[in-house]
Amino acid sequence: MAKSEKEFLDKINFPSDLKKVSEDDLIQVCEELRQEIIEEVSCNPGHFGASLGVVELTVALHYVLNTPYDNLIWDVGHQAYGHKILTGRKDIFHTNRKYKGISGFPNRNESEYDAFTVGHSSTSISAALGMATAAQLSGETDRKTVAVIGDGSMTAGLAFEGLNNAANNNADLLVILNDNNMAIDPNVGGLNNYLLDITTSQTYNKVKNDIWRFLGKLNRLNPNTQKIFQKVEQGIKTILLKQSNIFEAFNFRYFGPVDGHDVNHMVKVLSDLQKISGPKLLHVITKKGKGFKLAEQNQTYWHAPGMFDKVTGEILQPESTSPQAPKFQEVFGNTLVELAEMNDKIVGITPAMPTGSSLNIMMEKMPDRAFDVGIAEQHAVTFSGGLAAKGKLPFCAIYSSFMQRAYDQVIHDVALQNVNVVFCLDRGGVVGADGATHHGVYDLAFFRCIPNMTIASPLDAVELRNLMFTAQQENMGPFSIRYPRGKGRILDWQKPFEILPVGKGQKLKDGKDLAILSIGAIGVEAVDAIEELEKDGYSIAHYDMRYLKPIDTELLHEVLGKHDQIITLEDGCIIGGLGSAVIEFANDNHYQARVKRLGVPDKWVEQGTQQELYRECGYDKLGIIESATAILAKTEG
Ligand SMILES: Cc1ncc(C[n+]2csc(CCOP(=O)(O)OP(=O)(O)O)c2C)c(N)n1
């Protein structure tokens, strides 16, 4: 890709280079950094709007802070492309999110400038407080710690747990609240309303501006006088703001709101705040997608667009005109509306992923029965538990990897209550470019040990529909349905509903030499592998288990009675999932079969395309063929 020449940025590889630029030229640096992000992401897709929105903040932070000695923690990290470019990764940024390339999120293994590995939201305040406390304990009084957290990420309980703890701890911590009034979809909830109020309230801003001016004067005084005046300032704030400012109530000193696109002002504010010890919060107002008109206008789409023309914004990979199989999420979103029209107990819940999960379809058609609860997976699950306890039937749609955060709620607030909640676990399996933080590879294993749970995973879109139909029958208890990122193969998916009996799998084909047991959509790799193996004269049986729990014991007796060589296949970790279940069953029932488990091995899998990652883990078509032929060669020999 031909990139434009950039007078300043071409000479900046590290923050030390940035610090050589005069303050007057920082506006130009920001323009160039923004252009660099546009040029890179236009041809190498990734997160876009969030990084554009924090260009000035990023430049100001690296201009003022002494990174990597100072700790700079980005929440989620999808907004950290500018940070990566300014911290030694400009020349390899074209490998962002690619197989063997750099991670799309800050990662401790990748750079000393990435203070904390991130990807899931709302961790920054707790992690930063930990680092600031560590600095305090080590006597590093000059080490600064800054967490940058978005308004969306601020809605999670974890963020408030961090704030709450910081109140009792005088660690030197600056939280920067990057408020753009957006999550991926528009941000929701009471905090969002509060932040809007505080940004627009004239009385509040008058008070705030007076205090700000006062603070400016304060910083020019000698330390003793400063101390006295700081007390006075705190007193004024206590009286005027404490009751009206949620962060002050948490014992944070609140500053702002300030214009996050005024880089020179940001430099001044950040420099001033360095002189103030203890927990502080700076409220910064920015625009998601800033500087790229289309991204400013349709912030949800441009959160993470595909390839686009860097000048016009034209999307360069338009949807194909030939008929396409739907994405699994679309099958979920449309089927839920169909079911909700038939069953008035059904409600839909998403923690901040309406578009990503396709719950937005129900939110539009049945706004009273579909809830975006903000980034709050734990709450989403317990909220579902409460709804179910009073007779509603929640379909709670959560990405598999984000469900990790709500594990106790699943156990304590749904399974233990034995209430009817349907968990629709989207992005089950490796997800591709988002990498290790986002792969949804643990849910089969971590749900299997929970009493009362039904665990299902469809082979295709039709099965997904039918599992959803089955799950909304009377008194099914906690019921999880997991499906992957992306599309299946079936075009004609809107067939009449059928019940898929709980705990029953299906035989897809008979075979004599070996049996493959698969769960979920990854089964299509086995279908392809078997086609090749049979061309070579092998006879392979294939069973789609559909349910991991309760597992189909009749089917397992049939398979283990007939076959002493078995391959299990799952798009999930091989510890604790289908493979483990089959081995446990074989052991408990005294079968001698050898079970080869294909799935995600016991290691971190980084980013790449889904196919690249199946290959790396050995459970794509080729991997299955390799495993099968190795087993069959041994048995023949
Ligand atoms: C625990 C968790 N839930 C959901 C997500 C998906 N997600 C990533 S970014 C994002 C929106 C974040 O909003 P905000 O923090 O305001 O950042 P912005 O994109 O507006 O800059 C969401 C919901 C996530 N990464 N982690």
Ligand SMILES: CC(=O)[C@@H](O)[C@H](O)COP(=O)(O)O
């Ligand atoms: C940063 C983040 O967590 C989300 O933006 C995530 O990348 C969305 O994933 P999908 O693209 O699979 O919806």
Ligand SMILES: [Mg+2]
């Ligand atoms: Mg936001």
